[in-house]
Amino acid sequence: MTAPSATAIPRGGVSTGRVLIRTCAAEWTRLWTVRATWGFLAAAAVAMVGIGAIAGFEAAAEAPAPQGDPAWAVAPVAAMPAQFALLALALIAVTSDYATGGIVPTLQWTPRRGVLFLARTLVAVGGATSVGILLGSGSALAAFAAARPSLTLPVGEGLDALGTIAFVVAAGAAFAVGLGFLLRTTAGALVTVFLGMLVLPLLLPQFGYPWMSALAEVLPGSGAAFLLLGQVPGMTETSSVVSLLGWAGGALLLGWLRLARDDANR
Amino acid sequence: MIEVRGLTKRYGDTLAVDGLSFDVEPGKVTGFLGPNGAGKSTTMRMMLGLDRPTAGEVLVNRRRFAAFGEPLREVGALLDPGSLHVGRTGRNHLRVAARTNGIPQRRVQEVIEQVGLDRAARRRIKGYSLGMRQRLGIAAALLADPQVLLFDEPVNGLDLDGVRWIRGLLRRLADEGRTVLVSSHLLSEMEQTADRLVVIGRGRLIADASTEEILRGLGNLRVRVRSSQADALLTRLRERGLTVARIDAHELEIEDGTAHDVGDVAHDAHIPLHHLSEVRPSLEHAYLDLTGDSVEFHGRAAGAAPATTADAR
Secondary structure (H helix, E strand, O other): OOOOOOOOOOOOOOOHHHHHHHHHHHHHHHHHOOHHHHHHHHHHHHHHHHHHHHHHHHHHHOOOOOOOEEHHHHHHHHHHHHHHHHHHHHHHHHHHHHHHOOHHHHHHHOOOHHHHHHHHHHHHHHHHHHHHHHHHHHHHHHHHHHHOOOEEOOHHHHHHHHHHHHHHHHHHHHHHHHHHHHHOOHHHHHHHHHHHHHHHHHHHHHHOOHHHHHHHHHOHHHHHHHHHHOOOOOOOHHHHHHHHHHHHHHHHHHHHHHHHHOOOOO | OEEEEEEEEEEOOEEEEEEEEEEEOOOEEEEEEOOOOOOHHHHHHHHOOOOOOOEEEEEEOOEOHHHOOOHHHOEEEEOOOOOOOOOOEHHHHHHHHHHHOOOOOHHHHHHHHHOOOOOOOOOEHHHOOHHHHHHHHHHHHHOOOOOEEEEEOOOOOOOHHHHHHHHHHHHHHHHOOOEEEEEOOOHHHHHHHOOEEEEEEOOEEEEEEEHHHHHHHOOOOEEEEEOOOHHHHHHHHHHOOOOEEEOOOOEEEEOOOOHHHHHHHHHHOOOOOOEEEEEOOOHHHHHHHHHHHHOOOOOOOOOOOOOOHHHHO
């Protein structure tokens, strides 16, 4: 009834690289085996493809209809609201383990915390970014199909648009993952993500104080909005990239320090 | 083999585990006993690298747990059965465990059958009873056929059939030469399954000895006797030099001597007996005596004097 098992289980040394690959595979299984993941994916898909289709229909209805405009232009615009579903997906991949107590078996199975941190970050950020690229393409295709034959799908502009979406989603997801490891609560981390990515960048400049506007410019949401929409006063491409990378890197660093130093879930 | 050396854990002003040292040897079921808040779970969490010791260390098979690349092949553990993502199916929970340690996926089905979860494995864990979650945790612990097994309160939530099953499982695992550490507050359960006991109270080691030694070290057989002439019997027994305590108006307890001695005294004095038996102190009594004032949470003042490992022996 007990071991030895019928299935041979070899023992021996294993390289850290192999442990990382296995942990990434496990993280991937963790992601797709819970319903919340599919819910966030569905929300992101509806937002991006839906906005793309609506934009396409609007373009087709214009008189005169635009001739030769790239359908890719809609993808970054659609990614602006849809990114939040992807950021929530990445964040939940971390915080759900703390909310459910699942971090206890997780660290029993992967006690090397550096490996767990790296694998979870890679899978969550990589997954969200890949979906962002896929849905960006879907958004442009929906616009193209809805407006046919008015819009075009030039490859060069497509790479630019998808590259921008990939960078913004990757940086935002890394920011969310870092906050997840740091705060360990879904509510706290989600509120912080929304404040940093949406609410404060929009709200602070409305007060009219220069220092508040300056503060808004360094928040990650301003960088994301500039790269996706290109309409944020005071922002440049460089400042946007630096801001997003800084927030993502900072959150990951703090998240790693908490995971490495603190007890598993106390 | 588990080696605990000077293990200490402090949370602010509270010393949860205080310089704990003991070994858990292979081939035996070692019971880990202590009242609520004694530090059992904290100690087990430190064994598994979940909590960081303030001082001291734990070695599993001569290595720190956190150093293992394939920990499931070394140590299987069941801690809190509620600590898992209930939105996943039981099978997927085990699939994740198998992937982390490079265990063939067909082994997942084997352990599912082993713990009797065949019919529930495709259901989400949120629909599982506590007993089913215990079985799922045990399945994860057995997944990679490890030589060291830790179980924190494994019979919690199990029905009678499940309790008998876990009892047999622990025995078999130890008989196969594995190192088995089991914490439980069900002392009668430990009496039946544990070969050795590590007893702690308020984070400190109280006793580390075989179950037999602990039982024996706390006193010899006692004799219980009931008679309608208990007063006369008490006088006669004391005249024979026996130590006698009155339980109630008709019942006495003799701390030394045997049922044979008591029967002879009663016969010689023509005193009728309504009950005569020899009583071995149960682990329950031994445990309460040992942990005495080490109980952190209790409903009355603890009266027993502190006991030590030496006392137990």
